Amino acid sequence: MNDAPICWNPNPSRPALTLPKGATDTHVHVFGPTSVFPYAPESGFKPGDAPKEKLFALHDMLGIDRCVIVQSGCHGRDNSVVADAMAARPGTYLGVALTPPDVSRDTLSQLYAQGFRGVRFNYMSHLAPGATSDQLRALAPRLADLNMHLLIHMESKLIAELAPVLAELPVPVVIDHMGRVDASLGMQQEPFQHLLRLGESQHIWIKVSGSERCSRLDPPYGDATPFARRLVETYPDRTLWGTDWPHPNFRADPPDDGILVDLLSGICPGDSALRRLLVTNPERLYGFEGNL
Template sequence: MSQSQPSYHPAPSASSVTLPRLSCDTHCHVFGPQSRFPYPEGVAFRPADAPKERLFALHDMFGIERCVIVQSGCHGYDNSAMLEAMAARPGRYLGIALVPIDVADATLADLAAHGVRGVRFNFMPHLEVGASAQDIVAFSHRLADYGMHLQIHLAPQLIAETGAILAAAATPVVIDHMGRIDAAAGPDQEPFCALMDLMENEKFLVKVSGSERASARGVPYDDAVPFARRLVETYPDRVFWGTDWPHPNLAGGPPDDGVLVDLIARIAPDPAHLRALMVDNPQRFYRFED
């Protein structure tokens, strides 16, 4: 893709939702700036810069005080841009890295010391698959030594098969974006049923992010809300929320993040569920130290 591809909404709207203190965005990215953090050759997508300053401004606007930055595939295994953003807000911003499964122990130790809490693997058609599910399970034993977990981004048709293998992991397993389900297929669709079955195993956790990706109707993404709400109500202590800013590889361009924040009130209308989703679950699982 061209480096001129839009990276984020230029003027997100104000949200009507007042978030609890210490609310956390558990899934977002930083891209570049490429003048300091150039993309490696051969990456699948090359978005325009989405630097930490824009991310910080977005969070400040919505009252989001904590964050987990997820390393993006466009930067490959060079986690430098993510680490720099984390260091700019120490203790409040943590990370999820991309590493090869043959990464040195010294590198894992260094990442953990700098606030990296997990490693992400992709099973999506548009992204490079870093390892097989079986190899990832074996690798999870090394992650456990450093207090890290697995984060998995997988296509919906792979939830049942891949999830069954990952159940043997030595660490918790976080599923991205509600398993990338398609809201148009309805609540009885096989991928969502597989996700609900997977969540019966307490090893698994899920991010109720990506409503803008799941929706078939577009703004305000009403058709995606019931899926997220059901996950929150059924597994209230194992759910997280995230913006997915700046929304890479999203058809139609970046969404208005104010609209996505507004959805939180409908995803978690119960005050106890809201606090668990936005504050308590991230605090417990990611171990914020601020």
């Protein structure tokens, strides 16, 4: 039995914003239940259960039709918890795996058949270290051959260091959570400027998720919205959005996912911009199948 406290809000509000048909949450996790999917012994992060049924119920309430589930470090490289969730909503829920940098093409092909569309590496001080630049260069062609992408989660101070290798890779690269910039430092800060320059490479995509993590304010995280809006305006065809449910390692009480949805009104005002961010862009990158 998992006695750890949950990290998600059990009573999210219903958003005022009506999302377009096909709306996609491109960044969530599922944890456990640990009685079925135990945590990796080496993981220092062992949250309360956040199973697929809770995720599905949240999405149904918010008006989200499609999703990308990102494998969490607490489950290590055993991606079966994500595969199980995808199988429950085939074609409309896809995944991103955690693998070793030298993962074989055969293994990647098997992951693709299960519904995985990318591989993630972390460059965060509280998580296991990511792949080296040489390892990324070696992996990228294998991902490209299978129409998979590379997902990068990094601290903002590392954007400048990692940008040159990411810019040269022959595969789509997605940057998580606006590069984890600190919104309190303003939009002229060097990490955000480095992120904007990195986005000039045509294979770079940026998730405008994580307003609550970038912000240093209470909800509705007003200091972070301008960053997300600037990215959407600058790269309208290569930006994505996600809730980051169930909000692991958040600094305060779990965010209200209804509030996070309503932030979209300030991030991409207008129906066409909203549809591009939530529907058209995810369709191009992930290749969703299945009936809505």
